[in-house]
Every structure is written in C-alpha cells, then in structure tokens.
Amino acid sequence: MASIDIDATGTNQLLIGNEAIARGALEAGIGFAAAYPGTPSSEIVGSLAPIAKKMGIYAEWSVNEKVAMEAAAGASFAGIRAIACMKQNGINVVSDFLANLVMTGIGRGGLVLVSCDDPSAISSTNEQDTRPIAKWLDIPLVEPGDFQEAKDMTKWLFDLAEKTGTICMLRSVTRIAHARGNVKLGELPKKEQKAYFDQIHDLRNVMPTTFIPIPSPLRHAFLHLKLDKALEEFESSPFNRYVGPDKADLLIITSGSCWLYSQDAVKALKLEDKVGILKLGTLWPLPERLVEKHLNKSQKILFIEHIDPFIERSVMEMAANLPAASARPAFYGKRSGHVNAYGELNPDLVIKAIASIMELTYQPRDIEYGKKAEDSANSYVPERSLTFCAGCPHRATFWAIKNALKLDGRSGFVTGDIGCYSMALGPAGFFQLRTLHCMGAGTGVASGLGRLGQFGFKQPVLAVVGDSTFYHATIPALINGIYNQSDFILVILDNGATAMTGFQPHPGTGTTAMGESAKVVSMEDLCRSLGARVEVCDPFDLTGTTATLLEMMAEGGGAKVAVMRRECELVRGRKEKTPYKVHVDADECIGEACGCDRLCTRIFLCPGLIWDKTTGKSKIDEVICTGCGVCADICPQGAIIKEAA
Amino acid sequence: MTTKEPVKDPLNLIITGVGGQGNVMISLIIGNALVKEGYLVTIGETYGASQRNGSVMSHVRISKETQYSPFIPDGRADIILGMEPVETLRMLGQFGNTDVITIVNPRPIYSIDVTAGGAEYPDMGKLMETVKELSAKTWTINATEEAQKMGSPIFANTILVGALIGSGVLPLDKKSVEPVLREVFPKEVEANMTAFNKGMKLISQ
Numbered sequence: 001m002a003s004i005d006i007d008a009t010g011t012n013q014l015l016i017g018n019e020a021i022a023r024g025a026l027e028a029g030i031g032f033a034a035a036y037p038g039t040p041s042s043e044i045v046g047s048l049a050p051i052a053k054k055m056g057i058y059a060e061w062s063v064n065e066k067v068a069m070e071a072a073a074g075a076s077f078a079g080i081r082a083i084a085c086m087k088q089n090g091i092n093v094v095s096d097f098l099a100n101l102v103m104t105g106i107g108r109g110g111l112v113l114v115s116c117d118d119p120s121a122i123s124s125t126n127e128q129d130t131r132p133i134a135k136w137l138d139i140p141l142v143e144p145g146d147f148q149e150a151k152d153m154t155k156w157l158f159d160l161a162e163k164t165g166t167i168c169m170l171r172s173v174t175r176i177a178h179a180r181g182n183v184k185l186g187e188l189p190k191k192e193q194k195a196y197f198d199q200i201h202d203l204r205n206v207m208p209t210t211f212i213p214i215p216s217p218l219r220h221a222f223l224h225l226k227l228d229k230a231l232e233e234f235e236s237s238p239f240n241r242y243v244g245p246d247k248a249d250l251l252i253i254t255s256g257s258c259w260l261y262s263q264d265a266v267k268a269l270k271l272e273d274k275v276g277i278l279k280l281g282t283l284w285p286l287p288e289r290l291v292e293k294h295l296n297k298s299q300k301i302l303f304i305e306h307i308d309p310f311i312e313r314s315v316m317e318m319a320a321n322l323p324a325a326s327a328r329p330a331f332y333g334k335r336s337g338h339v340n341a342y343g344e345l346n347p348d349l350v351i352k353a354i355a356s357i358m359e360l361t362y363q364p365r366d367i368e369y370g371k372k373a374e375d376s377a378n379s380y381v382p383e384r385s386l387t388f389c390a391g392c393p394h395r396a397t398f399w400a401i402k403n404a405l406k407l408d409g410r411s412g413f414v415t416g417d418i419g420c421y422s423m424a425l426g427p428a429g430f431f432q433l434r435t436l437h438c439m440g441a442g443t444g445v446a447s448g449l450g451r452l453g454q455f456g457f458k459q460p461v462l463a464v465v466g467d468s469t470f471y472h473a474t475i476p477a478l479i480n481g482i483y484n485q486s487d488f489i490l491v492i493l494d495n496g497a498t499a500m501t502g503f504q505p506h507p508g509t510g511t512t513a514m515g516e517s518a519k520v521v522s523m524e525d526l527c528r529s530l531g532a533r534v535e536v537c538d539p540f541d542l543t544g545t546t547a548t549l550l551e552m553m554a555e556g557g558g559a560k561v562a563v564m565r566r567e568c569e570l571v572r573g574r575k576e577k578t579p580y581k582v583h584v585d586a587d588e589c590i591g592e593a594c595g596c597d598r599l600c601t602r603i604f605l606c607p608g609l610i611w612d613k614t615t616g617k618s619k620i621d622e623v624i625c626t627g628c629g630v631c632a633d634i635c636p637q638g639a640i641i642k643e644a645a
Numbered sequence: 646m647t648t649k650e651p652v653k654d655p656l657n658l659i660i661t662g663v664g665g666q667g668n669v670m671i672s673l674i675i676g677n678a679l680v681k682e683g684y685l686v687t688i689g690e691t692y693g694a695s696q697r698n699g700s701v702m703s704h705v706r707i708s709k710e711t712q713y714s715p716f717i718p719d720g721r722a723d724i725i726l727g728m729e730p731v732e733t734l735r736m737l738g739q740f741g742n743t744d745v746i747t748i749v750n751p752r753p754i755y756s757i758d759v760t761a762g763g764a765e766y767p768d769m770g771k772l773m774e775t776v777k778e779l780s781a782k783t784w785t786i787n788a789t790e791e792a793q794k795m796g797s798p799i800f801a802n803t804i805l806v807g808a809l810i811g812s813g814v815l816p817l818d819k820k821s822v823e824p825v826l827r828e829v830f831p832k833e834v835e836a837n838m839t840a841f842n843k844g845m846k847l848i849s850q
Contacts, residue, residue, distance in 0.1 A: 147687075
C-alpha cells in the first residue's frame with residue numbers, strides 16, 4: 001500500500017493527487033503545513049499530519065483557511081518552507097490576507113498555496129474557478145495535468161517561490177485531487193531546519209527586514225517584476241508540452257485533468273495524426289512566446305479547461321497583439337459554445353466538441369445495444385437520493401426541529417450552511433432548510449432576520465451549524481446577534497468531528513491534527529461568556545430536545561444557543577458495538593391501516609428501515625441498521641422494538 | 646485461469662454499489678496490486694456521497710502504455726463489478742456494450758425513494774435477467790449472504806475481490822493480491838483471506 005513517507009526513490013506508487021501533492025511538499029523539504037479541511041483538498045494535510053512527527057515537520061488543522069494561510073506565512077517569514085491547502089471556498093476566505101501578502105512578499109522559506117476546485121460542485125455549495133485570483137492578485141499559477149505532475153510541480157513550486165520572493169499557487173481539481181494514479185517517488189531531503197525571524201538578513205537594507213505592504217504602489221510595481229521573473233521560468237518549463245503533428249487540423253489547448261480527457265478523446269476518435277494537444281502546466285502569467293509558437297500549428301484552436309474560460313481569454317487577449325500580418329486562427333471553446341463554462345468536463349464532452357468542430361460522427365457502442373441498455377436503465381433503475389447515514393444524530397435533530405416548529409405554530413424556519421446537515425434541504429432532513437450559503441452564513445442571515453421585529457416579523461429563526469463550522473466562521477455572527485439583540489436560536493450540531501470531510505479534529509475535540517491532546521475550547525463556555533443562554537441536548541432524546549427548542553422559541557428576547565451533542569455514527573461505529581438490536585414486531589405493525597401514514601418509512605426515512613411490499617409492513621434491513629434505536633420512539637403503535645444488544 | 650497479459654489496453658473496470666459498501670476499498674486493493682505488477686493505473690471515484698447511501702462507482706483504467714483519464718468514456722466498460730444489482734444496471738445503461746462482463750452481488754439495498762414509495766425497486770427476476778441480457782457474460786455471487794454467514798456483511802467486498810480475481814478477467818492472480826490484502830486489513834487478515842478464498846471458490850463453481 002502506498003504511503004507518502006516511504007524512502008523508496010524511484011519506486012512507483014498508486015497515489016491520489018492530494019497524496020502526490022503532499023509527497024511533493026515533503027520532497028521539497030517543507031517544515032510547516034496548515035489547512036482547514038474541505039473536499040476535495042482534505043487529504044493533503046490529512047496525509048501529512050499522521051507522519052508529521054516522524055518526518056520532523058509540523059502539520060495542523062487550522063480553525064479556518066485564512067488562519068491556515070497566515071500561519072503558513074509566519075513559517076515562511078522565519079525561513080521555513082510552508083504550504084497552505086484549501087478547497088475553492090477557502091480562497092474566498094483567505095483573499096484579504098493574500099491581497100496583502102503579495103505586496104509584502106514572502107520570507108526566506110518558500111510559500112505555496114494549493115487550491116482544489118470542485119467542478120460541478122459535487123461536494124460544495126457553489127461551483128467556482130479559483131484561477132482568476134492569480135490574475136487578480138498577481139500570483140504565479142500552475143496546474144498539474146496528472147498525478148506525477150501533482151508531486152513534481154509542488155516540489156518545483158517551492159523553488160520558484162524562493163526565486164521570485166512571492167507566494168505561488170497550485171490549482172487542482174477533483175479528478176486530480178481525488179483520483180488515483182502512478183507516481184514515481186523522488187528523494188526525501190534529510191536536513192535539519194532552523195526557524196529564525198531574521199530582521200537584518202538583507203545587508204543592503206538599511207532598514208530592518210519587515211513584511212509591510214507600504215508604500216503600496218511601489219510594492220505593486222515590484223510585484224510585477226516578480227511576475228516577470230516567474231514568466232521567464234514558465235516559458236521554458238517542462239510542464240508545458242505538445243503532442244501531435246507539426247501541422248494539425250485542430251489544436252487543443254488544455255490544462256489539468258482536461259489534458260487526460262483530451263488525450264482520451266483524441267484516441268477514441270483515432271485522430272492522433274490530425275489533432276495536436278498543447279498542454280499547459282504554467283497558466284499565469286501566460287507563457288505567451290510558447291503559446292504563440294504553437295498557434296501557428298493550426299487554423300482551428302479549441303480550449304478545454306475546467307469551469308471558466310481562463311486560458312481561452314488569456315490566449316485571445318494575447319492573440320489581439322499578434323502582428324497584423326499573422327494568420328488569425330478560429331477559436332473554439334466556452335465562448336463559441338462548444339464547451340460549457342459550467343459543470344465538470346469528461347472525455348465524452350471533449351469527444352463531442354472535437355466531433356462537432358471536425359464534423360465527425362462518433363459511435364461508442366452498438367446502436368441497438370445502446371438503445372436497449374439506456375431504455376432498461378431508465379425503466380428499471382430507481383432514484384437513490386442522498387440521505388443521512390443510518391444512526392446519524394442529524395436525522396434525530398431535524399425531526400425534533402420539525403416537530404418543535406410545527407408545535408410553535410408561528411411559521412418558524414431554519415437557516416444554514418455547508419456540512420452533512422445541508423442535506424436537510426431534502427427528504428433526509430424533512431425539507432427543513434430554507435437558506436444555504438457559505439460556512440457560518442446561516443447564523444449571519446439569522447442575526448439579520450432576528451432584527452426585523454419592528455417590521456412585524458414574528459417567525460422564529462433557527463440557524464444550524466456544524467461543530468467545526470462553529471469555530472470556523474460562526475463566532476463573529478453570533479457576537480453580532482448577541483450584541484445587537486437579535487432574536488434567533490443558534491443550533492450547533494455537535495457530532496464531535498468535521499464529519500463531511502473525513503472526521504478531522506477541531507478545537508472542540510481535544511485532539512490536534514498530529515494526534516496530540518489539547519485543551520478543549522468548550523463551545524458552551526464560549527457562548528455563555530458572550531452572554532447567551534445555552535442549552536445542551538441529546539438529539540436521540542426526541543421528546544426532551546423538542547421541548548427545549550419549543551421553550552427557547554417561546555422565550556424569545558435575544559440570541560440563544562442550543563447544542564445538539566451526539567457523536568457521528570460513523571465515528572462511534574468504529575469504536576463501539578451496536579447499542580440496540582432493533583426489529584419490527586409484525587403483529588403490532590398495522591402498515592397502511594395505521595393512522596401514522598407510514599411515519600417510519602415514508603417520513604422518517606432512515607435507510608435502515610424498509611417497507612416490505614409483500615407483507616405490507618415495515619421491516620429493519622439488518623445490513624444497514626446501526627441500532628441507534630431512535631425509530632422505536634417515533635412509532636405511534638410501539639411496533640418498533642429496541643432491545644439492548 | 647488467470648492470464649498475466651491483459652486482453653485489451655486499456656482495460657476498463659467499473660466497481661459500483663451504494664455508499665458504505667466498500668467500493669473505494671476494492672479499487673484500492675486492485676489498483677495497488679496492478680501497480681506492483683508494473684501497470685499504469687488510473688482510478689476515478691465518486692466521493693462525497695460515498696458514506697451516505699448514494700450510488701457510487703469507481704472507474705479503474707489499466708494500461709501498459711498510458712496514464713488514462715479517471716473517466717471511462719460512455720459505452721466503453723469491459724468489466725462491471727456490481728456490489729448491488731440495480732446499480733449494476735445503472736452502469737450498464739451508460740457504460741455497457743456487447744462485450745461487457747458483469748459480476749453481480751444480487752443483494753438489493755433499497756433507496757429512501759423506494760422505501761417511501763416514490764420509486765419502484767424492480768422485480769429481482771426481471772432485473773437479473775436484464776443484466777444478463779446486457780452482458781456478454783454474467784456471474785452472480787451471493788456475497789452479502791456469504792458474508793453474513795461469516796458474521797458480518799462487511800466481508801462482502803473482499804468476497805467480491807476474490808470473485809473478480811477468480812474470474813480471470815484481470816491480469817492478476819491470488820499471489821499478487823494477497824500481500825495487498827494483508828496490508829489493507831492488518832487486523833483482520835485471516836477473516837479477509839477466508840472471504841477472498843470464498844469469492845474465488847464461488848466464481849469457479
């Protein structure tokens with residue numbers, strides 16, 4: 001099995017892109033790694049943290065991405081190579097610091113920022129291309145086209161950062177970050193690292209070495225010189241390469257995993273002799289001389305890249321400056337509508353674009369078979385909506401919220417953000433969620449809603465956040481609500497882990513990324529110190545939780561906090577045995593004849609409960625049920641029986 | 646039995662099932678064994694929904710020549726290992742072709758849509774018949790049932806790895822997979838070896 005710390009130079013390992021990036025950072029001799037977990041970026045620091053002690057480095061799960069970046073910059077200022085990693089949303093969180101950091105420059109230690117974008121927003125609230133921030137803030141930007149490059153580029157980027165004196169950015173996407181491929185390992189450095197904030201390290205300076213972005217216009221001009229230096233490196237970088245004929249009917253310009261799709265597509269269409277591919281690894285500043293040289297290869301240029309037309313626009317901008325006499329190729333891509341500027345691309349979409357430009361037909365399989373296979377799948381395969389895991393505390397929490405809001409009767413509602421609990425927008429959480437934006441947004445939105453009393457607003461507002469999200473982005477919004485006397489309840493879903501991204505610890509868990517114990521930052525003590533009334537509930541106690549929420553809503557008068565405390569079932573299930581053996585008493589369950597409208601299998605919808613069509617009764621699927629026993633408390637007939645296992 | 650040379654390059658394998666069944670684990674075992682044998686392997690996974698009862702699939706692309714993309718193009722699967730029957734049919738609909746081979750665990754996992762009554766789970770007889778009609782060859786392996794006999798449904802995935810290797814459709818044999826199994830399940834080596842052997846036996850019957 002692959003492990004990123006093995007000292008086996010030259011061996012081939014099967015690594016996910018994130019592990020490859022982590023290995024590249026190790027080979028570069030980093031000393032410091034910081035991140036806030038976020039799919040698809042989590043496994044970079046996730047794979048560095050467990051081996052950090054052994055490798056003599058430091059790794060942490062920071063409280064949020066901005067702090068991760070700042071902490072990594074601190075290490076760079078003291079001469080230690082550092083990396084900060086995040087998903088696309090993290091780039092938004094970190095942007096204010098970045099905008100200052102590019103002005104001050106980095107320290108003696110190379111500093112690298114990794115952004116993993118999630119095309120199609122498979123595990124995100126939003127789809128967003130982070131490459132434009134490189135252009136916006138003058139940051140050298142690269143994008144790996146496969147797993148080997150993910151490692152090699154990361155390593156090289158630290159050298160570039162030190163050579164230019166500015167932070168460098170690597171953009172990855174889900175199908176590099178989370179896909180697996182061959183990586184040939186390089187050497188691991190064996191040198192002692194010494195951290196020192198050297199205040200007079202540049203003897204030419206009469207002033208002490210500082211990291212201050214003033215005078216800004218001067219610093220900005222200096223930053224442009226750093227970019228020029230990066231560009232020189234980019235023009236001759238081996239991460240940019242061309243495959244195909246000298247003169248091509250079509251030239252594809254691509255980057256990232258789209259390089260792999262483009263190769264697949266050209267092969268599938270058997271066009272290796274007619275279509276060339278220019279694969280760019282260094283994206284900003286655009287290596288214009290290199291691109292110009294390849295533009296002559298074809299009269300038709302197709303851009304294949306994920307999300308925004310970033311390379312496409314840069315090349316077109318550049319083409320506007322070509323000598324008047326040069327031939328103007330036709331550009332195809334997102335602007336022409338041959339490729340979507342949204343959603344994830346794949347080999348089939350690239351095949352479609354090429355086939356349309358070159359007026360070809362493509363038949364991947366026997367037509368008759370294809371029709372039959374599609375028809376069969378369409379007519380027999382049922383939907384499989386996402387839901388909370390069997391035994392998930394969130395299902396119980398939203399059941400209590402739903403009932404409390406109903407009993408309260410004032411059309412109260414729930415605001416929220418991103419986490420497993422986002423699934424409360426659908427049947428998993430009984431359609432309770434009404435707003436969903438970035439981390440902590442539900443609480444800020446609630447603090448505004450809770451101030452609308454003067455306009456006749458009487459609806460109770462419950463803001464839900466996860467425990468990790470509480471520390472990440474919720475505290476300022478809660479302070480805002482408390483100080484400005486806004487009327488809402490913050491419901492913290494405390495399942496003891498950053499569950500959606502892989503159970504990483506956070507300041508409420510008492511463990512650090514490297515497995516050391518730490519003093520818990522108690523969420524209830526913190527909230528009480530701010531002046532909020534705080535109640536702690538066990539969501540599996542449906543009656544008690546419902547009553548507490550109902551009473552808190554009735555009390556009104558300022559922001560309050562309800563902590564729903566129950567460990568994530570996936571974490572608990574790894575440590576302990578099933579608490580209950582659950583079964584449906586077939587004599588007691590009266591199926592459709594019951595007035596409950598099949599509460600358990602039509603509304604509660606735990607995947608461990610199924611409907612037996614032949615008997616017309618509910619049933620436990622023993623392969624799925626985790627024995628939490630909550631469903632025994634919702635059956636009005638008392639037909640679901642839980643017995644201590 | 647097993648051949649060391651792949652019949653095709655690239656060889657495209659899909660492993661499909663429902664989040665929580667151990668899809669990623671299977672692709673990891675197969676992928677690592679193949680890399681040790683000198684292959685270029687690319688694996689694309691459905692993440693995110695993988696813990697939460699959604700449809701999941703892993704695309705495994707095996708080549709001696711090129712690092713392929715993590716997506717098998719539509720209609721180009723060579724082998725589909727289905728841990729759940731309707732998920733197998735879902736994959737055939739998009740990736741199947743006249744030459745595709747399927748290995749199917751026929752134990753259904755109902756979605757909440759089926760449980761609530763908004764969607765219909767097909768009749769098992771009709772479902773398996775359709776899978777067979779759309780495959781050049783189909784093996785049915787009662788992996789969950791056999792795993793439950795062993796004490797836990799979780800062994801179903803190792804049984805299916807055994808079946809996949811035993812089928813001879815991959816350029817791998819027991820000798821190349823066994824060390825990887827030992828690394829993946831250090832605490833449960835014996836039980837997983839039993840499950841693996843069970844799968845190999847079931848497919849040869």
